[in-house]
Amino acid sequence: MFTDWLRRTFAGVIRAGARLFGRMGLSPNMLTVLGCLLQLCAGVLVALGHLALGGVVLAVTSVFDAFDGALAREQGGATRFGAFLDSSLDRFAEAGVLLGLAWYWMQLPGALEEMLIYVALVGSLMVSYTRARAEGLGVQCKDGLFTRVERTLVTVVGLITGWVGVLAWILAIGTVATAIYRMIAVYRSLGKEPLV
Numbered sequence: 001m002f003t004d005w006l007r008r009t010f011a012g013v014i015r016a017g018a019r020l021f022g023r024m025g026l027s028p029n030m031l032t033v034l035g036c037l038l039q040l041c042a043g044v045l046v047a048l049g050h051l052a053l054g055g056v057v058l059a060v061t062s063v064f065d066a067f068d069g070a071l072a073r074e075q076g077g078a079t080r081f082g083a084f085l086d087s088s089l090d091r092f093a094e095a096g097v098l099l100g101l102a103w104y105w106m107q108l109p110g111a112l113e114e115m116l117i118y119v120a121l122v123g124s125l126m127v128s129y130t131r132a133r134a135e136g137l138g139v140q141c142k143d144g145l146f147t148r149v150e151r152t153l154v155t156v157v158g159l160i161t162g163w164v165g166v167l168a169w170i171l172a173i174g175t176v177a178t179a180i181y182r183m184i185a186v187y188r189s190l191g192k193e194p195l196v
Contacts, residue, residue, distance in 0.1 A: 017063070018070035028072035032086045035064025039093035043100030046159065051104070055159025058097060062152050065090065087128070090148060094124055097155060098171075101164065116168035123175025124151060130182040139189045144178035151175065 021031055038061035045054035068086060072078040098121045105113040127146060134141035151171065158167025187193070 014066045014070045015074065018067045018074050021067055022071050022074060026071070028068045028075070028077070028082050029085055031064050031068040031071060032082070032089055035061055035068065036089035036093045038064070040096040043096035043098075046097060046100035047103035049104060049107075051159045051162060051164060054097075054100065055156045058152065058159065059156045062156070065148075087132070091125065091128060094148065094151065095121060098124070101168070104164075105168075113165060113168045116172040120168065120171035120175050123172060123179055126179035127175055127182065130179050130186065134182070134186045134189075137186070137190070139186050141182050141186055141189075143185045144181045146174035146178040 026034075039058060042054045042058040042061065045051075045057060065086075068082075069078070072082055098117050102114050102117040102121075105117065127144065128148075131141045151174070154170055154174070155167060158164055158170070
């Protein structure tokens with residue numbers, strides 16, 4: 001998976017950054033909250049029509065998602081609540097950026113992109129929910145092409161290049177397809193129990 005490759009490739013940089021934040025007196029949970037707030041700021045910038053700037057802010061602040069977990073491991077203090085907080089605030093942050101895009105399109109004629117962003121938002125939440133629900137059943141569920149890292153990367157590129165119409169289509173299709181793929185993968189993992 002792309003996310004795992006990124007973490008392996010940049011493991012040294014992530015550890016060094018986490019140590020730096022630790023020396024600054026920041027805790028892993030503080031990094032999580034700060035990252036969420038800054039990504040919500042990116043959503044506000046997008047809503048106001050500053051797409052490229054919003055994309056840059058999103059790109060820069062997305063690194064907090066790697067640093068908070070790394071800092072927790074460095075300090076030997078990874079907690080269950082920290083993992084829960086991180087996952088929960090990730091949903092708020094992503095929704096904030098997508099709602100910023102929806103607001104941006106509400107100011108323009110035509111409603112197609114607004115609907116696509118709504119589909120992308122639901123799809124994004126379903127990608128996360130299918131994983132959480134599967135893990136509640138004891139099934140690992142990290143499969144699928146459009147995890148949060150891929151969604152963020154596509155969003156950043158779409159915002160910076162101004163290809164937001166293409167971005168809306170990719171997000172809508174990619175998130176829904178990944179959620180469906182995960183549902184099928186979980187069905188297979190559970191030994192093909194009766195479907196109906």
